[in-house]
Amino acid sequence: MELWLEEERERLPLWVPVALGTGIAAWFVLPNRLEWLAFCCAMLAAACGALVLPPGGRVRRAIVAGSLLACAGCLLVWAKAMMWGAPPLPHAAFVELTGEVRSVDRLPARQMSRVLVRPVGMPALPSLIRINLDDAIAPAGVGEGAIIRFRARLMPPAPPSLPGGYDFARRAYFDGIGATGRALQPISVLRPATAEPPLRARLFAHILERAPGQGAGIAAALATGDQGAIAEADAAAMRRSGLAHLLSISGLHVTALIAAVIFLSMRVMALSRRAALDWPLMLVAACGGALAGIGYTLLTGAEVPTVRSCVAALLVLGGLAMGRDAITLRLVAAGALAVLLLWPEALVGPSFQMSFAAVVALVALGEHPRFRAFLLARDEGMGRRIARNLAGMLATGLAVELVLAPIALFHFHKAGVLGSVANLVVIPLTTLVVMPLEAAALLFDLCGWGAPFWWLTARALDLLLLVAHGVASSPWAVVLAPVQSGLAFGLILFGMLWCLLWRSRWRWAGLMPVTAGVTMILATPAPAILISGDGRHVAIRTAQGGMAMLRERAGHYMREAMTESLGHDGMPEAMAALPQARCSPDLCAVRLRGGGRNWNLLLTRSGMRIDPAILARDCARADIVVSDRRLPRVCRPRWLKADRAYLAATGGLAIDLDHGVIRSVKARNDEHPWMTRPVDRPRPFRAGQL
Structure with a gap:
C-alpha cells in the first residue's frame, strides 16, 4: 500500500475535497444530532487509530488527514445550518x-x-x-x-x-x-x-426587448443566467436533449468571455510597438480576463457553477501567466474546495455534482496519454484533421454523458442518451456563433446599430432550438428510472471518483462499486403506489407497465413528478377507467397485485361527507386507505391509513407492494432544521404475512 501511494503521491491532494465532502454528505444523510456526533467521534477515532501505524508513512498521513477532513466537513455544514439558516414558518x-x-x-x-x-x-x-x-x-x-x-x-x-x-x-x-x-x-x-x-435585470429586459423570435428567452439566459423567459416547451426540449447546461452560466460561458477578452486585449496591445516589445502581454491580458470573469460572475448572481468556473478560470490564468500547464485535476480540486468551504450545502444539489463531475471527466480524459496522443497536432490533410477533432469531441461528450447519467437518474429520474450528439453540433454553434453575435449586438446597441446582429442571433438560436426539439422528439433521447436509493448512488459516485482520480492500474478497482450500484438500479422495481404529501394525488403502476392517476385534472407539475418517479415515459391513464377499479364521485376502490397476493386500495375523491357505517365497512375491506382529509377512527384498514394527519407527518409516500416497503419524504427522528417531526409509521409488510 505504501508503494502504491508513493506511486500516486501527486494524486493524493485531489482527495482533499472528497474527504471534506464525505463529512458534509454524512450530515445530510444521518438524521439527528446524536448520529452526527457519532460520525465525528468515529472519524476522530479513525485518526487516533492511524497513529499506531509506522510514522512517516503515507498510509498513516492519508488516514489521519482524511478522517480529520471528514469530521471538519460535518462540523462545517452543521455550524452553518445553525448560524445562517432560516427556520421555516411553523404552519400555514x-x-x-x-x-x-x-x-x-x-x-x-x-x-x-x-x-x-x-x-x-x-x-x-x-x-x-x-x-x-x-x-x-x-x-x-x-x-x-x-x-x-x-x-x-x-x-x-x-x-x-x-x-x-x-x-x-x-x-x-x-x-x-x-x-x-x-x-x-x-x-x-x-x-x-x-x-x-440591478444591471442584471436591466440587461435581461433589454435582451428580451431587442432579440426577435422564439429564442429571445435563450438569448437572455446565455447572457444573464436567468431562465425565466424561456417557454416551457423549449426548456423541456433542452433538458431532454441534454442541452440544459447551456442555459445556466457555467464553464462554457465564462471560458468564452475570458478567452474573448484575452484575444482582444492581446491584439489591441500588439498595435503598440512599445507594448509589444516591453510589456508582459500575456500577464496583462490574463489580468484583464480575470477581471472580466469576476465581473461576469457577480453580474449573473454568483451561482455555484459560475463560481466554480470563475475560480477554475482564475487558476488557469495564473498558471498561464507563470508559463505553467494549468489544466489539471488539481485546478478542479481547488475549485471544489473553495465552493465547499463557502457553500457546503451545495454538495447535495445536482448543480454542484453535475458541473464538477463533467469537468473531472473532461480533464481526466484530457490527461490520458493515449487521448493526448490521438489529438496531438500532426502533418495531415484537412479532412483527416477535422475528422480526428470531431472524434475527440464525440469521445469527450460520451465520457461526460456516462459520468452524468447516474447523477441525472438519481435527481431527475431520467438521463440523456443522445446529448453527446446534440452537443457536438450545439456547443460550437453556441460558442463560435451565438455568443459572439449576441456580444456584438449588445456592443452595437450602444450606438443604436445592433438590429442586424440581433436578427443573426435569432436565426442562430432558431437552429439551436431546431436541434434541441429534433433530438428531444426521438424515443431514444432519454432513459428513465424509478426512484433510486442513496446507497446505489453513493457507490457509483465513489467508484467513478476512484477510476478518475487515480492513475495506476488499481484505479480499475473502482469498477466494482460502480457495477454494484448499477446492478442495484437495474434491480430496483418501480413503486406500485405513489401518494403526494397532501393526499390529493395518487398514482399506481398497472399490470401492463403503464401508469394511472386518481385525478385526471392534476397539474402539469404533479403529473410530471409522478411519471418520473415511476420511470414512465408517456401520458398517465385515468384510474377510474381501469378494469380493476370501481369508482364513484366520492370513493374509488382499486385492486392491485403485488407480493404474491391481491391488495385492495380505497381512495377518497371528494370532500363530501361519507356515512360512517359505509366508510367503516369499506375501510375494513381495504388494505390501504388514502385520503386528503382526516378520516374518523371508524375507518380501520388492514394495513395502512394514509389520511391528512398521517401524511402531514410523513410527507409523500412511495409503496413497494412486492416487498412491503414504504418510503416517505420525512423520516422519524429527523432533526434537520427544515424538517418537521413525523408520527410513527406502520411496520413494513413482508409478502406472506397477511
Missing part, C-alpha cells in the same frame, strides 16, 4: 403584511414575478419571504427597495412532493427564505422603488 397562515422588497425575479414565460420580501414590524414572521406576484395584478413601482402591503396565504417552504423529489425546503433554509406564498389583491405600494433595477 393567512396574513396581511407590509414588507420591503429585496429583489424581483421576473418570469415572463409564466407571466409572473418572484419577489423576496422582508416583513416590516411583524417579528412573528420569517425574516425573508418569497411571494409569487402575477403580472396582471402587479402595480407600478414594485422593485428593489419598495415597500408594499398585500394579503397572502403563507406556507412553509415545500418539501419534496414525493420521495426522491426536489427538496425546496432544504434550499430555502440555506437561502434564508422562511415562507412562500402568492400575493392577493389589493396590493398597495407605500413607497415605490426609487433606485434603478
